[in-house]
Amino acid sequence: MKEIVKYLFLLVCCVVLITGCKKDDPPKTATQTVENYMKINGNKYVFSMGYLIHDGNAAGWTIEKDCSILQLSLMGMGGCFFDCDVITTNKSYIDNGSYNNIYDEAIPYGSPLPKHSFTHGAISLMGPSANYHQSLYSGSMTVNREGTTYEIKINGIAENGDTIAVYYKSGLMYTDASESW
Secondary structure (H helix, E strand, O other): OHHHHHHHHHHHHHHHHHHHOOOOOOOOOOOOOOOOEEEEOOEEEEOOEEEEEEOOOOOOOEEOOOOEEEEEEEEOOOOEEEEEEEEEOOOOOOOOEEEEEEOHHHOOOOOEEOOOEEEEEEEEEEEOOEEEEEEEEEEEEEEEEEOOEEEEEEEEEEOOOOEEEEEEEEEOEEEEOOOOO
């Protein structure tokens, strides 16, 4: 009887070990983490949040009829910051599509900013080891919005010749500050 119990115990242990060591199935829904960043000459700085602010026409620009100016601000821990004014057709969100950068100094005073353009592209790195402030001299932006999630890609050249690339895919915190001005 001891012999049968011994073999039965070994059989149970082997079954438990063999089934416990089988390859686990992959999860049915994989969550992909998207990294939001700005690259300056290939050096990457990570964004942690984004804002979209409707401030009326606080910038003082003249814009085409039926357009709005929205301030897009992307920022990250450690002091990386990208900010621009986007000329779009809605005061609550940025339209899907392609946008061209308009360098501020190239616009004659009082000239209207065209729809689907963006201005100034302020780029900053601040902190103990960085002090970098430039404007985007030339470039383009593409926006793809699905619901409340934006995918924003910006490529351009800063005033000093640095290559700038921005990627952001997430929601943007919206504020209507037009009554505050």
